[in-house]
Amino acid sequence: MDSVNLTDNFLIAMPTMNDPYFSGALIYICQHTPEGAMGVIVNRPIDMNLGALFEKVELPLERAELVDRPVYFGGPVQLDRGFVLHRPLGEWQSTLPVSGSEIGLTSSRDVLTALGTSGEPREALVTLGYSGWGAGQLEAEIGQNSWLSVPASPAILFDMPAEVRLSAAMQNLGISYSQLSEVAGHA
Numbered sequence: 001m002d003s004v005n006l007t008d009n010f011l012i013a014m015p016t017m018n019d020p021y022f023s024g025a026l027i028y029i030c031q032h033t034p035e036g037a038m039g040v041i042v043n044r045p046i047d048m049n050l051g052a053l054f055e056k057v058e059l060p061l062e063r064a065e066l067v068d069r070p071v072y073f074g075g076p077v078q079l080d081r082g083f084v085l086h087r088p089l090g091e092w093q094s095t096l097p098v099s100g101s102e103i104g105l106t107s108s109r110d111v112l113t114a115l116g117t118s119g120e121p122r123e124a125l126v127t128l129g130y131s132g133w134g135a136g137q138l139e140a141e142i143g144q145n146s147w148l149s150v151p152a153s154p155a156i157l158f159d160m161p162a163e164v165r166l167s168a169a170m171q172n173l174g175i176s177y178s179q180l181s182e183v184a185g186h187a
Contacts, residue, residue, distance in 0.1 A: 010149065012166065028040055041072060046072065048071040060117065084121075085126075088102050
């Protein structure tokens with residue numbers, strides 16, 4: 001597992017995952033290096049929409065079509081901080097380009113300002129918090145059968161409602177979530 005790079009992949013929590021933060025989660029991995037990994041949960045909307053978020057951070061939201069768009073729980077790290085997963089990459093102040101794709105993860109306020117005024121980037125998912133792993137931690141969890149990985153798809157991220165993203169990612173593996181065993185085994 002030392003040489004695996006899961007950047008631009010989905011992580012699917014196995015049914016045995018008993019951590020309430022990650023049970024049933026679909027995570028988009030934005031960076032995976034020998035120092036660790038980070039990503040955002042993309043299938044867990046919270047009880048907040050963009051209208052309420054923009055009001056809270058005192059930014060104008062001039063795009064009426066975005067007011068009811070959900071905000072997501074991105075993970076348990078830095079819950080007080082917003083992250084925008086978006087395509088195209090753009091040129092924002094603080095963007096982590098996702099290797100090998102046109103997707104970026106931006107944490108600077110300028111992307112929210114642009115989203116609120118021009119509606120750009122059009123493909124955007126806003127989260128509070130992110131999911132992170134230290135060096136070797138994600139690899140160890142995969143070795144313990146906590147996660148499945150599958151190549152990510154922008155269509156799943158940006159074109160599908162949150163409630164179908166997990167099953168759509170599972171279809172890329174050719175199985176359904178209900179087919180996964182709750183009993184881990186090792187060969």
